Amino acid sequence: MSGHGERPDGDRLLDETLADIVRRTGASAGAVYLWDEAAGVLGLVVICGVPLEVAWPWRRVPLSAPVPVCDAVREDRLVWVGSQEEMVRAYPRAAASLPYRIALAAAPLPGGCRGALLLMWPADRPLGADHPVGATPRQQGNISSAARRVARVLADSAVPPAVPEQPRLVAVGSAPRAPNGPSPQAAADYVERLPEGALGLDLQGRITFVSDSAATLLGSDAARLLGTRPWLSLPWLDDSVVEEQYRAAVISRDPVAFTAVRPPDTWLEFQLYPDASGISVRISRAPATDPGRPESGSVPRPVGVPTPGGMPTRSAGSAPAGSRETGRLYQLVHLAAALTETVAVRDVVELIADQVLPAFGADGLVLSAAEAGRLKITGYHGYDRETIDRLDGLPLDTRVTPAGKALDDGIPSFFASPGEMARRYPRAPQISGKQAWAFLPLVVSGRPVGCCILSYDRPRSFSADERAVLTSLAGLIAQALDRARLYDATRDLAHGLQQALLPHSLPALPGLETAARYLPASRGMDIGGDFYDLIRIDAGTVAAVIGDVQGHNVPAAALMGQVRTAIHATAGAPPDQVLARTNRVLADLETDLLVSCLYAHIDLVRREAVLASAGHPPPLLHRPDRPPSVVRLDPGPLLGVDPGVSYPLTPLSLPPGTTLAFYTDGLVEAPGSDPEHAAEALARELARYGGQELEPLLDILLRHARPSAHYTDDIALLLLRTGAAPEAGRGPGPERP
Template identity: 35%
Template sequence: MTARTLRVNSPGSRVGDGGPRAGAAPGRRRGPHARVETCVSGPPGSRAGMRRVSRRAHPDCVTPHGPSPGTPPQALIQALAEAATDAVEAVGGYAGGVYLRSGTPGLLRLSVLAGLPGELFRPWSRMHTNRPFPIAEVHRSGQSVHLSDVEESMRRFPQLVASLPFPFGSLYSPVVAGRERFGVLVVLRPPTPGLPVGARDRERMTRAGLRLGEVLAELTARGTGVWWPGDPLCVQLPSGAVPPVRFGSFDWDLAAGSVTMDDGLRAILGVPGPSPMPIEALTSRLDPEDGFALWAAARRTGAADGGGSVRRLRLKGPDGGLHLLEVSARSRFVGADGHGHLAGALVDLGTSLVGSDATDRLPRAILAIDRLGRVTYVNERTERLLGRPRGALAGRPLWEALPWFAHPFHEEQLRAALLSTEPVRFLARPEDGGWLSVSLHPGRDGVTMVLVPEEGQGAEQPPAPETGTGSAAASPVAFPPPPPPPPPPQPSERAGDGLGTEAARAASLYRPVALAIALTEAMTARQVSAVVTEELLPAFGGRQLAIYLLSDRRLYLAWETGFPPGFLDQFDGAALDAHVPGVDVLTSGRAMFFESMQILGRAYPELPLDAQTGARAFLPLIASGRPVGSCILGFDRPRDFSPEERAVLTALTGLIAQALERAQRYDTEAAVARGLQDALLPHRLPVREGLETVGRYLPGTQGMDVGGDWYDVVETARGELALVIGDVQGHGVAAAATMGQLRSAVRAFALSGLPPQDVVRGTNRLLIDLDPGQFASACYVLLDARTGEVQAVRAGHPQPLLRHPDGSAELLDIAGGVVLGVDGRAAYPVTRLRLAEGAVLALFTDGLVERPGADIDEGVERLRRTLASTGSLPLAEAADRLMHEAVRSSDRPDDIALLLAARWRGRGG
């Protein structure tokens, strides 16, 4: 049996002390937000004991308390939370989560984040499946990825390291059930440099992903929608192994000098034997000074006021170690024996010291947070330094308790501590009063923070005023949010301190590096815009993006996300002589930053801004001196732009402009290739009595490059129909041009009446002469519509499918030769068969049956079953059904061509 414990603070209390502080207002609400924590009692993998505890949380976490639109079902939440926590424990990790498919094709969302605060990792909560990250690759391929250290991560996934430049290991397992792909299970753990992930941990991760897949498949079968609609659910991991909390009580007969102990107290003391027993059985376990305190409590209960007292005593356990016990002695009472009695309760916390007692004596301001970022402990010196009582800090997210910690630099240091598990030191300036040296010491259950004022930079503030017991005690000490801190001083400014300068430099560099790597992989203007949305906006806290491209001396909107309706209309189609900020930044070459919409309105009074709020940044997109367009970044609230942020944004826009210029050239080439391909593909197929043909073509989506797939139907001189389908290696204009030449050659050979083997042989020699090194696959079928006789030749192409009149379907076995363009002396044998009336022949290219990470035979079998299910559907509808799954997919790495031929009695096409 595994027990997992939740620590719950009452308002105004500190974790680890004996209860609420004097004057705290019990039951006072701490805010409108709640967080779900999962507490599980039972063996790993079971659902017994799952329960939720409402806790304060940052709004970025899902709050599944009660039904609301878009809220995931409770059964789904429990399954995901349990899977994440069990996987982390199984492989010795310190954080983990589950990425789940969303309602948007090609987009995974982080559904559960265990052991890390969601606010710090919001930029990584969305993952497009076409990105070069391990999560995307695992989902695409269906294969696990195991990264033991940062070197292996950098070698295989440089963009992951660029965006999270910290030393950690990570394991990724697909969450699948059969052919159904739900998402990816992730665990982060300390790195093991030079040592690969062990076979046992690989197997555990694989089993965890499969187990979760089975649970999600069951939910799907019961009608539960298995997808994630929004922000992640934050889950606290179980605490490390700690001694259990034990309780005991006693009754002391003051007159008789005997004490009666319950079973709990006897277990704590290790005292055997019956009760009552001499009082020495209790006092002998106390140090003399604590024994005197206990006797003093007994005397005080006999005082006239009859008041009780509380004493903390150090008790020696059976092993000789000291345990802290709290003795709560209430007033003297008279028992049935007529004697005076003293009753008490003892609580063994299982610790040798109380943190508050120890750390309050240290000359340092110390506070602690759990791994979700919530403040769990504050010592007295922290109260004095911050000028806020513990009750105003405990239980709050760090960036709410200390608003200056929301600064991107400080968030980056906290991310470093949480991910690397190594201590982090840096300088911070929370307010104009002075600099603080901040040390972060991470552990399995949280982070301990030490704050030390720099000498000469401001002393500790006076102690926070004591609170009374009235209603005023509920109001925390006023503490206005300070302005964002400036960057830490450079070594030349503070020689020898070296605190945080290297971390600051890494933090300022990795965002541009991540964006630059991503931009090199973006092929089209749409992909460039998507990369900017995913990499640039989170780095600066932006929520809106618009990109305008220059065409015919006007700016036209090419991409936008997040802006309120109507704001962008006034800029679309603006000429270069228009007085609008998007044009002005492009013509002047200088970026413009507006800290609020009021400032923008004063600079451009003619713009109808209405009641819009937030800050705006207008950036020129100029590549090597050539104007490309302009970019608008939008923010929900007013904000300042530091000199460093302005410089970084200006530099990044140069990278974006170059990527967009390259993408425009690529888009132009792709448009030419598409036009060429569209012109070469047949727009109408021949019609013959008793024979119907239907063709379909679908371009790929990855890279937006056209391929060399083609199909054609040629009426020969002898009245037969030649069906041909082929696939040229490669993509782009060259592939489309080669395809056109091959299609023309096949038509010429077929029209001349050559037999099928000679048509393919001649086409092979032509391709070798045209472009040595280029190759293509093809299938050529000569069909006599009157008799149904078929002569088929294959050159490295997938086998055709045949649906019989009885509705069964099979994969044909057509003899084949090597692909075209490899061997000029290659021979291509002919296979003869007969197409019965009511039968359907299906020729296709491999793009229709190939899926990343799946065996092509599975795709062929799926297509065969679909063809068999078409029944008596018209041939055009049958073709649409065969293409249905491919049309729905947003991730097609290759083009698709399909050609169907059906022989009907007395029917034509």
């Protein structure tokens, strides 16, 4: 159990509930995640069944991360992954850092508890099933029932649930043993009579039992081994293969085996048998005629060579020069996979702050980019704003910090204490107050990109292993940062173009209320070709337009501006003619992009509208005292398909108090949903809140369509509501841009 002091009753009950769920479902491990509102991430609260080091890369994950628990919470659904192959296809990042035969389920917590229950099983026996293809409806019901049980515990807690700084680790426990079994002394005597050695490990890898014969084979004293991890207390077992085999056993619950040489030349075979309470290890001398034994301890034995016990084995080499921490390597694999998914510079900064800093125990981060001979800070964590202002914009040849020199010569710099830093850079410790630093130059193909600085609040030495891993990580960060800066530059250009082309405000007309909203996608380029417009024709006539240009890039935003201009130039003509002329303009532009568009000519005096659609979703309609509906249109082809097509007209009456909602497909299209059903549900919401002002109504419709605020596509939404008819006078004619 991590942490100190007495746990609150709610925490204790949650821990006991999770352990009981793991036992009842036959899972090998379980965890509970909760939403951390302040940090904006899902935080790991409690875990059981696996070492905390295994879950460390997943301690805090952004809701947008492509991992099962995030999908479960974001999409409010049970996520089931039945095999390692399915994990690779659906969640490659998770598969890279958990390369084991497991099945898992992530279930959202109901009842207002934003979080998830995560359960894992050995892949060949999830939930007691004979195959890992999928969970049956009954099994899915059991998992959902377990999630409801966790939610009830959280809801009944006297203290509101919170995400702790360090996740709690609880023991799964085991079922009571049958009565009249052998006494502990009889069991110990039985073990001691066996020629093989017997070793017991808990799920954290610590030795809980060691027989005399095992201690003899290991060449150590039993009392010195108890409570330690074998790869730490026995230098000749300090090999990544050893820890990896332990991790494979504890996570997959599969028996595994390996051989290792005890200096100078004694080969031992280790067979690991895991269950929910720990791992039993059988130690014996490797057969002298073992065909897989290498001639030298430095050559690893191939994976898959059968042993007398029938398990595939792998050999550990002789003691390496220095500790090779498998957990650190898994963190590197996990971080490498995560960095490939970052898009913008802010994503890179958030990933480093959320995952790199905890992985290496760092307290502060400064990420600088090389721009025009200066170090421009693009992100930071763990520093106050005043310090960042003093460090921002320093020249590359600065003597204030080692950042410029590290970037100039491409060699990382590590400083274990302020004294070590002050000998070469006297001003640096005074500026930040930090006690240790790692300056990692970010270089891509020999070109300096920037510098990543990790800092610590206490003095810290950097082992050779840490330096090697951090140096490798710097190369991955450099590539991610370079891609992100290019993306940001392109996005800013397109976004600026798009915002310049969208209307800054809607014209005010008597007898018509209006409101509009444009939302970029929450992931991706953040720009696109969605557009809307309201064009005043005269005092009693207006044209409402909404459309969507194919693509999310600069050409899409540019074409959107050209389409808007073409529509403005012909506004006031019948809707079918407006679309037909705009269609011919697109043909003259010879663009490969297609455009959907809905044009409505609205007569506020006669209270009627005429609509024409070029492949665009139909608007939502709510008239007073009548059921809401989706307007039935006969749409023509998309603009840009055929310059000679015609567009059917649809008349529509608009009595006072009528609300029309024009939207782009991002509002109703989502993976696994039917756009028509989504539009009908939105129409019902439109009627339900028909008495609201239009601005609040915009928010209501958007929240209903996208409750998680996760937009996979741009959304444009234009609301119109008719009031009292204006006087019948006509103005001078249509406005022009």
